[in-house]
Amino acid sequence: METLAFILHNLPAIGERTLEHLSIVSVAVGVAIVTGVPLGIAITQSRRTADTVLYLGSIVMTIPSIALFGILIPILSKIGHGIGWLPAVIAAMLYAQLPIVRNTYTAIRNVDPALRSAADGMGMSVSQRLARVEIPIALPVIIAGVRVAVVINIGVTAIAAYIGAGGLGTFISRGISQSDIRQLITGALALGLLAIAADYALLWLQRRLTPKGLAPRAA
Amino acid sequence: MNTAATSARSRSPYWALLAIALAIAWGLYASGLAADILRYRKDIGYLTKQHLTLVAISGSAAIVFGVGIGIWLSRPWMARWAESAIQAVNMLTSIPTLGKLALMMSFLGIGPLPAIVGLWIATLLPIIRNTYEGIRIVPAHLTDAARGMGMAPTTVLLRIELPNALFVILAGVRTAMAVNVGTAPIAFLIGGGGLGELIFTGIDLQQQGMMLAGAIPTALLAVAVDFLFGQAQYWLVPRGVNPLRAT
Amino acid sequence: MIRLEALTKTYATPKGSVTAVDGVNFEVREGEICVLLGPSGCGKTTTLRMINRLVIPTSGKIYLRGRDTDSVDPVELRRGIGYVIQQIGLFPNMSVAENIGVVPRLLGWDAARRRRRAEELLSLLALPPAEFADRYPSELSGGQAQRIGVARALAVDPPVLLMDEPFAALDPVNREAIQDEFLRMQRKLRKTILFVSHDIDEAVKMADRIAIFHSGRLVQFAAPDEMLAKPADAFVASFVGSDRTLKRLRLIRVREVMASAVDARIDANLPAVSPDDDLRRVAALFLEHGVESLTCVDAAGRALGVVTREAVARRLALEDSQ
Numbered sequence: 142m143e144t145l146a147f148i149l150h151n152l153p154a155i156g157e158r159t160l161e162h163l164s165i166v167s168v169a170v171g172v173a174i175v176t177g178v179p180l181g182i183a184i185t186q187s188r189r190t191a192d193t194v195l196y197l198g199s200i201v202m203t204i205p206s207i208a209l210f211g212i213l214i215p216i217l218s219k220i221g222h223g224i225g226w227l228p229a230v231i232a233a234m235l236y237a238q239l240p241i242v243r244n245t246y247t248a249i250r251n252v253d254p255a256l257r258s259a260a261d262g263m264g265m266s267v268s269q270r271l272a273r274v275e276i277p278i279a280l281p282v283i284i285a286g287v288r289v290a291v292v293i294n295i296g297v298t299a300i301a302a303y304i305g306a307g308g309l310g311t312f313i314s315r316g317i318s319q320s321d322i323r324q325l326i327t328g329a330l331a332l333g334l335l336a337i338a339a340d341y342a343l344l345w346l347q348r349r350l351t352p353k354g355l356a357p358r359a360a
Numbered sequence: 361m362n363t364a365a366t367s368a369r370s371r372s373p374y375w376a377l378l379a380i381a382l383a384i385a386w387g388l389y390a391s392g393l394a395a396d397i398l399r400y401r402k403d404i405g406y407l408t409k410q411h412l413t414l415v416a417i418s419g420s421a422a423i424v425f426g427v428g429i430g431i432w433l434s435r436p437w438m439a440r441w442a443e444s445a446i447q448a449v450n451m452l453t454s455i456p457t458l459g460k461l462a463l464m465m466s467f468l469g470i471g472p473l474p475a476i477v478g479l480w481i482a483t484l485l486p487i488i489r490n491t492y493e494g495i496r497i498v499p500a501h502l503t504d505a506a507r508g509m510g511m512a513p514t515t516v517l518l519r520i521e522l523p524n525a526l527f528v529i530l531a532g533v534r535t536a537m538a539v540n541v542g543t544a545p546i547a548f549l550i551g552g553g554g555l556g557e558l559i560f561t562g563i564d565l566q567q568q569g570m571m572l573a574g575a576i577p578t579a580l581l582a583v584a585v586d587f588l589f590g591q592a593q594y595w596l597v598p599r600g601v602n603p604l605r606a607t
Numbered sequence: 608m609i610r611l612e613a614l615t616k617t618y619a620t621p622k623g624s625v626t627a628v629d630g631v632n633f634e635v636r637e638g639e640i641c642v643l644l645g646p647s648g649c650g651k652t653t654t655l656r657m658i659n660r661l662v663i664p665t666s667g668k669i670y671l672r673g674r675d676t677d678s679v680d681p682v683e684l685r686r687g688i689g690y691v692i693q694q695i696g697l698f699p700n701m702s703v704a705e706n707i708g709v710v711p712r713l714l715g716w717d718a719a720r721r722r723r724r725a726e727e728l729l730s731l732l733a734l735p736p737a738e739f740a741d742r743y744p745s746e747l748s749g750g751q752a753q754r755i756g757v758a759r760a761l762a763v764d765p766p767v768l769l770m771d772e773p774f775a776a777l778d779p780v781n782r783e784a785i786q787d788e789f790l791r792m793q794r795k796l797r798k799t800i801l802f803v804s805h806d807i808d809e810a811v812k813m814a815d816r817i818a819i820f821h822s823g824r825l826v827q828f829a830a831p832d833e834m835l836a837k838p839a840d841a842f843v844a845s846f847v848g849s850d851r852t853l854k855r856l857r858l859i860r861v862r863e864v865m866a867s868a869v870d871a872r873i874d875a876n877l878p879a880v881s882p883d884d885d886l887r888r889v890a891a892l893f894l895e896h897g898v899e900s901l902t903c904v905d906a907a908g909r910a911l912g913v914v915t916r917e918a919v920a921r922r923l924a925l926e927d928s929q
Contacts, residue, residue, distance in 0.1 A: 196373035197380070203582040205542030211559045211575030215393065215568035224563075296456030300546065304563055313462045317549055325462045332459035340454045505696030508661055508769075509710055509759075510686030519709075523700035598700040600743035 147323040148330075155312075155331060162308035162335065165226065165301065166294045169233030173290060177238050178283065181245025182271065191246060198239035206232060206297045210304050229301035229308075236297050237290035244286025248279030281351040288343040295336045299328075309335065388572070396569025397576065403558060404577055411554035411581065414544050418476045419537050422483035426536070427529065429484075430491020431517070446492055453485040457543045465550045475552025483540040490532020494525030527597045534589035541582040545574070555581075608637040608799045609658065609767065614667035616653055627653045629823040630667070635816075637766075638797040642810040645820035646846070651803045654820070655769050658801065659685050671767070686710055689760030689768040689798075693775050695752050697744040697759070703729070704740040707759045714763060728758040731792065750781040757789070761796075768800045774809070786812060807847050811835065811854055819843055832858050852923065856886040861903050864922045865912040871902045872910075879904040882911060886919055 148155065184191040201209075213228040222228070252275050260270040276283075302310025312328030315321065388394040433442045461478040468474035498521050506516045522529075548556030558574025561567075594604045616628040628650040635641040643651035656662040658669055660681040669676045676684055697706050707728055708721035716724075726736035732754045744752060753774065760768055774782045790813065793800070804810050810817050811831040818828045827839035835851040835858075838844035848854065862882035873879060879902050880889055892901060893916055900915040 193373040193376050197376060199586075200377060200583060203538045203542065203586045204579040205545050205575075205582060207545045207556065207559050208542070208575035208578040208582075211562065211571040212579075214563065214571060218568075292454045295454075296458065299456045299458040303549075303560060310458060313458055314549075316462060317465065322466045325466045329455075329459040329462040329466075333455040336454040336456060336459075337451050340451075499694075501692060501694040501696050502698060504661070505690065505692050506698070506709075508656075508659055508685060508690035508692070510682050510684070510688075510713060511709075512682050515713070520698055520700070524698075526700075600699045600701065600745055 144323045144326045158309045165298045169230050172234050173237035177241035178245050181242040224305040229306035233294045233297045240286040240289040248282035284347040397573045400573035407555045418479035421480050426484045426487025427491050430488045433492045434495040457482045470551035475547035483536045486536040487532050491529050494528030498524045530593045538586045541585045609635040610670040612668045615665050617665045631825045633828045639815040640800045642814035642817045643803045644810045649820040650823040651820045659688050689765045691760045691770040691773040693772040695756040699744050702741050710763050770802045859886045864918040865903050865914045867912045871913050
C-alpha cells in the first residue's frame with residue numbers, strides 16, 4: 142500500500158518524531174516519579190491529607206488534556222514559553238502525578254503492619270525500614286502506577302502536537318489538515334505501537350522487580 | 361465508622377477544591393480574561409450542546425456494548441477465549457485516543473459519525489475490562505450456592521453476579537465517561553464539533569480568551585460527569601456490597 | 608427416601624481417568640441424618656453434589672422418594688432441596704431477609720409471605736427478626752451467618768437438606784453450640800439430611816447413620832455406635848481413632864445405666880450428674896475425684912439414682928457382644 146511506501150520513505154522523520162515524543166514523556170514521568178513517590182509516602186502519615194491530595198489529583202485527571210494546555214498556555218506565555226515543549230512537559234507531568242502518587246500511597250499503606258513492627262523491633266530507623274522493607278515490597282505496585290502514567294502521557298503528548306511540541310502527533314495533525322491518509326495511518330500506527338511497547342516493557346520491569354518471595358502480580 | 365468522622369473526613373477535599381476554584385476565578389477576573397471569556401457566551405452554549413450530544417451518544421452506546429461484551433466474555437463457555445480477548449482489549453486501550461480517531465478518519469472520513477464511532481471505541485474498552493473483571497472476582501462459592509438453590513443461569517447473572525460486580529463496573533463506567541468527555545474536544549479535529557472548536561481555534565489564533573472559553577467549560581463538564589457517576593456508584597450499588605455505604 | 612444405586616463419577620484428566628466416586632450404594636431413610644464421612648478427596652462431597660445434580664453422575668442412579676432424579680429438570684430439583692455450603696455463601700448484595708427469601712421468590716411467593724417466612728425462621732433460630740432481618744451479611748458474626756445459611760436452606764420447607772461441611776468455618780465453641788441447636792431443631796422438623804464432614808466427632812454426635820468413604824468407595828454404612836464398636840476394616844478403625852471406646856461413652860446417657868435410688872446419698876464434696884449427661888463426662892469425673900460411683904440428681908437437686916463404674920463397664924460389654 143502507499144502507506145507502507147510512505148513509512149519506509151520517511152523512516153528518519155518517524156524516528157525523529159518518536160524521539161521527540163519519548164523525550165517529553167520521559168522527562169515528564171521522571172519528574173513525576175521524583176515528586177510523586179515521596180509525596181505518596183508522605184501522605185501515608187495523615188488520612189485527611191491523603192484524601193485531599195488524591196481527590197485533587199483525580200480532579201486534575203478529569204480535565205481534558207487539550208483543556209489543560211489551553212489553561213497553561215496563557216500562564217506560560219507570560220514567561221515566553223507559551224507553546225512548545227514546556228507546556229507539554231508540564232501537562233504530562235501533572236497527568237502522571239496521580240497514578241504514581243496513588244499507587245505509591247496504596248502500596249505503602251498496604252504493607253502488612255506486622256512487617257513494620259518486625260522491622261522496628263529489629264532496630265531499623267524509619268528511613269532504613271522504608272528503604273529495606275516497605276519500598277521493595279511496594280515497588281511492583283509503584284511501577285504499575287508508572288506504567289499507567291506512561292501510557293497516559295503518550296496520549297497527552299500526541300495531542301501536544303497541536304501546541305507545537307512535535308512528537309508523533311504531528312503526523313496525525315498534518316494528516317488531518319492535508320487530508321493525507323498515509324500520514325494519518327502512520328501516526329496512528331506509530332502511536333499505537335509505541336504505547337503497546339512501552340506498556341509491555343514496563344510490565345516486564347514490574348515483574349522483574351517483584352521480590353522473588355511475593356506472588357506474581359496479574360498484569 | 362461513625363458518620364460524623366466520615367463526613368468530616370470526606371468534606372475537606374471539597375473545601376480545598378472550592379478554595380482553588382475561587383482563586384482561579386479571582387485570577388481570571390483580575391487579569392481581565394474573564395471578560396474575554398464571557399464574550400463567547402453564545403458559542404459556549406451552542407458548542408456545549410454539541411459536545412454533550414457527542415458524549416451522550418457515544419457514551420450510552422459504549423455502556424450498552426461494553427457491559428454486554430464484558431458479560432459475554434465472563435460466561436463459562438467463553439473461558440478459553442476470554443483471556444486473550446481481554447489482552448487484546450488491554451492493548452487497544454493503551455493506544456492513544458488521538459490515534460484511534462485518526463484511524464476512524466481514515467476509514468470513515470470527516471464528520472460527526474467518525475467522531476462518534478472513535479469516541480465510542482475509546483470509551484468501550486475500559487468498560488469491557490471492568491465488567492469482565494468485576495464479574496470474574498465474584499466468589500465462586502456464591503454462584504455455587506445460587507445454582508445449588510435452584511437459580512437458573514440467567515437469574516444467577518441478574519440477581520447475584522451483576523449486583524456483586526456493580527461497584528467495579530460502575531467504577532469503569534465512571535472513568536470511561538470522564539475520559540469520553542475529556543477526549544470529545546479532539547473530535548473537533550475530525551469534524552465532530554463541540555467545545556474543541558474554541559480551544560483549538562484559540563490556540564491557533566493565540567487568543568487566550570477563546571482558549572479558556574473552550575477549556576474551562578470542558579473541564580467543568582468533565583468534573584460534573586465524574587461527580588454524576590460517582591453519585592450513581594453511591595446510590596445504585598446495593599448497601600451490602602458498596603464500600604461507599606459501608607456502615 | 609433417598610436411594611443411591613451404583614453411583615459412579617469419573618473425571619478425564621491429562622493423566623488418565625480418575626474415579627472420584629466408585630459404585631456407591633446406600634439408602635437414607637426419611638427423617639434421618641446421614642453423615643458422609645471421610646478424609647479430603649474421598650468422594651463424599653462429589654457424592655453429595657450428585658444428589659442435587661451440581662455434578663452429573665457418570666453412571667448409576669439416584670432416587671428421591673422413588674423418582675429418578677435424572678427425569679426431573681435440575682433447576683426444579685434444586686428448588687426442592689435445601690443446600691448449605693461450607694463458606695455459607697450468603698449473598699452480600701442482599702439483606703438477611705432477602706437472602707432467606709431467594710427460593711420463595713423463585714417459586715413466586717409474594718413479598719408479604721416471603722417476609723413473614725423470613726421472620727418465622729429467624730425466630731426459630733433465636734435471631735430476633737427486628738434486629739436481623741434487614742442487616743447485611745457483612746454485618747454478621749460467623750455464627751450468625753451460619754445460622755442464617757441454614758434458615759435460607761429451610762425457607763420453602765424442603766423435605767431434604769444437603770449440607771457440605773456447614774459448620775467447618777466456625778471456631779470450636781461456636782461449632783458445638785450450633786451443632787446442639789441444629790439437633791434440637793431437627794427433633795422438631797424431622798428433615799432428611801445428608802451432611803458431609805471430615806470430623807469423626809461431629810459425625811458421631813450428629814448422625815443417625817454414618818457413610819464412611821475411602822478413595823471413592825463406600826466402606827461402611829452404620830449407626831455411630833456400631834461403627835465405633837465394630838469398624839469394618841483397618842482404615843475405618845484408624846479413622847475413628849484409637850480412643851473409640853471413649854467416643855462411644857459420649858453416646859450413652861446416664862439415664863440408660865443409672866440404678867434408680869431416690870434415697871441415694873448426696874455427697875456435698877462430689878459433683879452430681881444429671882440424667883442427660885453422657886458417660887464420658889461421668890468417666891472423667893470418676894477419674895478426677897478417684898471414685899467409682901456418683902449420684903444422679905434432677906433439675907431441683909433431688910436424688911434420682913446412682914451410676915457406678917461397674918454399670919458403665921457392663922453396658923459397654925453389652926454393646927460389644929451385639
